[in-house]
């Protein structure tokens with residue numbers, strides 16, 4: 001059974017900006033779900049919607065089920081208990097927003113003391129040490145201030161912080177953006193290790209499909225607020241059925257593959273602004289294989305069998 | 320292309336106006352300033368300048384308000400209203416001119432100090448600290464006494480003593496702009512220091528300075544009033560402070576001659592308040608960081 | 614002949630040797646990728662090559678003559694820069710037209726400014742150029758902004774472009790278009806290009822040669838296809854193994870991050886993190902790893918690695 005399930009989730013920001021338009025996804029314990037897509041396609045909006053962290057002016061449709069319970073029908077007390085303890089988020093760019101004048105140890109202890117007020121200072125410190133070890137930092141680093149840590153180490157601290165109340169679901173929003181390849185590899189290794197060791201359910205959000213292709217079980221590719229393709233990670237990456245996922249996969253070339261030598265693959269045009277979407281398939285202005293029906297027909301996710309879905313009128317044609 | 324450029328400028332201006340208009344208090348301030356501005360410009364039309372001459376005064380001294388003299392007369396029998404109207408002009412001129420001096424000095428020094436950093440910056444910081452620590456009044460009094468009491472000297476005294484605030488602000492802003500990648504790009508394009516300071520730093524510092532200008536004007540007017548009140552003003556060019564000084568010196572305050580004291584005092588308060596209101600609003604509109612906070 | 618070259622360049626910031634002796638040549642019409650981890654000194658080397666920082670040792674050669682720092686302005690028309698974050702590298706208060714014309718005005722280039730700006734914008738793929746003249750940076754997408762920055766560099770007709778992470782802040786789908794533009798500039802205008810990046814995929818995409826940098830030194834250099842398919846240095850091997858696409862092989866994830874350039878270890882600078890050394894080498898080789906000061910790699914076109922292993 002899914003630990004997190006989104007049913008037809010839609011989010012519209014003030015000013016009629018439909019950032020997410022009918023997304024259905026699920027993730028089970030021990031599973032890693034990847035969400036890919038370019039800037040502004042609604043990835044962070046989804047992660048905020050899960051824990052009801054959207055601005056009040058945003059309208060939310062559909063439902064978010066955590067353990068079968070609708071997050072949007074919970075009382076505030078219940079919601080507070082669920083945040084951190086059932087599901088917790090590593091926010092995008094949060095590694096830059098650590099409190100500069102507090103040791104990282106105190107910052108990690110804060111949610112623990114908040115959720116379990118009876119915890120003694122000592123027990124909390126012990127737990128902080130454990131958490132730091134868990135993310136591959138020596139426990140003594142608890143005494144350090146954020147500026148004493150490198151980018152990759154700060155990201156580890158953010159992950160430790162998210163794990164503080166032993167959640168069963170972790171959402172990591174762009175955890176490796178702005179980190180370089182080697183550190184990215186370290187952080188990804190850490191995350192997949194945690195899934196294996198703790199049986200976490202992990203939602204990994206990234207704009208880089210190649211990262212997801214190698215670390216996730218399943219990926220969903222989003223475009224303009226909708227899932228345009230979903231399926232087992234390696235298959236979506238290697239043999240995509242939606243031209244957009246194909247373009248994303250091609251954007252990060254396979255080193256060693258002569259087809260990519262002197263042939264960078266890209267898409268013409270720019271991502272659409274959610275307040276001003278083209279009719280029909282929203283991808284049609286940039287789609288290299290668009291045809292007349294694409295301009296007028298709404299395209300729904302089509303079941304392709306083998307756990308794959310794609311929202312393209314050509315999806316059935318095979319590759 | 321210029322037509323479109325103008326269209327764009329107009330659009331920017333109207334967006335700015337819309338933002339500004341949303342601050343109620345700023346509109347009130349703007350109204351007050353407009354009123355005093357008009358009075359200053361048309362002072363000679365509103366009241367015959369001949370009425371400022373002590374030798375030509377015919378009315379009784381220390382008279383209360385009447386049909387001929389709406390705000391009564393001073394110790395020499397001059398109409399207080401006439402003095403007030405012409406005082407508006409003097410006070411505003413001093414305020415604006417002194418601010419101009421302070422802003423020019425402050426902006427130039429602030430940008431240089433921020434841009435070159437190192438010893439240039441520490442020198443400036445030392446100098447501004449020095450100016451900020453020494454109380455304004457004694458310094459101004461000494462300077463005014465040494466230079467002699469004339470309108471120009473008053474302007475110079477106020478201008479020269481009030482630039483450090485501007486310099487600090489500009490310096491801080493310059494420091495943050497200096498690190499932007501577009502300055503590195505300008506260097507790579509071959510732009511020298513002058514190019515970087517005038518084309519990139521100045522335009523990005525100007526909006527903040529503009530808001531600061533308006534606040535500085537109100538301080539300058541207040542300073543002028545103080546100096547004139549202490550008798551350091553130009554006796555041939557009556558300002559609001561000069562009227563207050565006369566009122567005080569001739570015992571108008573203790574005799575309950577409110578018409579002699581209240582109007583100039585009120586004018587000072589109103590103008591200072593108006594400049595402050597407008598300045599705060601400008602700051603909020605032009606400084607995006609403040610806007611995010613609101 | 615080389616369009617731009619570093620000869621024994623060292624860049625110091627206090628005690629830190631950010632660049633610690635580098636020989637690198639960019640031939641005319643050649644695309645060279647400089648790759649390495651964050652903080653290894655790539656940008657510092659690029660800045661030295663642009664004359665933006667002065668090397669504490671060594672020289673920068675332009676057309677085989679040492680760069681004269683008193684005549685930098687002339688040199689600027691020869692070598693131009695494209696930065697990582699296009700939205701930060703344009704003044705928010707300048708229109709696209711002003712941003713592109715800036716170089717022309719600085720150098721008082723003769724000719725019709727409007728025409729030159731339009732030509733540069735079209736070369737950078739912004740067509741029709743007139744439509745972009747009066748736009749402000751905040752009205753353009755990241756990809757368009759990066760094209761404006763490139764146009765602003767092209768307008769001076771440089772021979773060499775130094776691009777520091779030109780696509781790393783751009784969206785995946787836009788990235789390819791910018792890289793294709795850089796490739797086209799080479800074929801159509803004969804531009805030489807130094808691309809600074811930490812992304813090996815990018816190097817594979819467009820570069821003729823790669824230079825892999827570690828802690829201020831180039832540790833492996835050679836033809837892109839050779840270096841990336843048959844890497845010789847353990848560091849290059851590790852870097853390649855963590856590129857997600859080829860992670861089908863077991864990734865060699867190095868511990869820690871690039872060490873401190875103010876405390877460069879003796880012997881081979883990569884030894885503290887070297888998996889080959891850690892796995893155990895024959896005593897004579899291990900001894901050389903610890904003690905031998907490896908020479909600076911030559912700037913020629915061969916495949917070289919700074920490692921005692923064959």
Ligand SMILES: Nc1ncnc2c1ncn2[C@@H]1O[C@H](COP(=O)(O)OP(=O)(O)OP(=O)(O)O)[C@@H](O)[C@H]1O
Pocket residue numbers: 013014017019037038039040041042043044045046055092207273274
């Ligand atoms: N508070 C908000 N009010 C109005 N619009 C918003 C708000 N937050 C986000 N948006 C808009 O909603 C869209 C989706 O934003 P979101 O942050 O979910 O994108 P994302 O996929 O996470 O992008 P990125 O990769 O840049 O993080 C964007 O167009 C954004 O401009």
Ligand SMILES: Nc1ncnc2c1ncn2[C@@H]1O[C@H](COP(=O)(O)OP(=O)(O)OP(=O)(O)O)[C@@H](O)[C@H]1O
Pocket residue numbers: 626629631649650651652653654655656657658811874
């Ligand atoms: N202005 C400076 N003052 C002091 N140290 C500096 C300065 N610029 C760079 N450094 C140091 O020099 C080293 C190399 O920095 P550089 O910016 O060249 O790295 P990089 O390879 O470009 O890294 P990145 O991929 O993060 O951009 C780093 O250790 C950095 O801290």
Ligand code: SF4
Pocket residue numbers: 242243244281282283284287288289290291294299311312313314315
């Ligand atoms: S539906 Fe048409 S436009 Fe949309 S992705 Fe498929 S082919 Fe392209």
Ligand code: SF4
Pocket residue numbers: 846847848881882883884887888889890902919920921922
């Ligand atoms: S010289 Fe030795 S330590 Fe250095 S990279 Fe080669 S094997 Fe590793």
Ligand SMILES: [Mg+2]
Pocket residue numbers: 043044045092173
């Ligand atoms: Mg996001």
Ligand SMILES: [Mg+2]
Pocket residue numbers: 655656657777
């Ligand atoms: Mg760099």
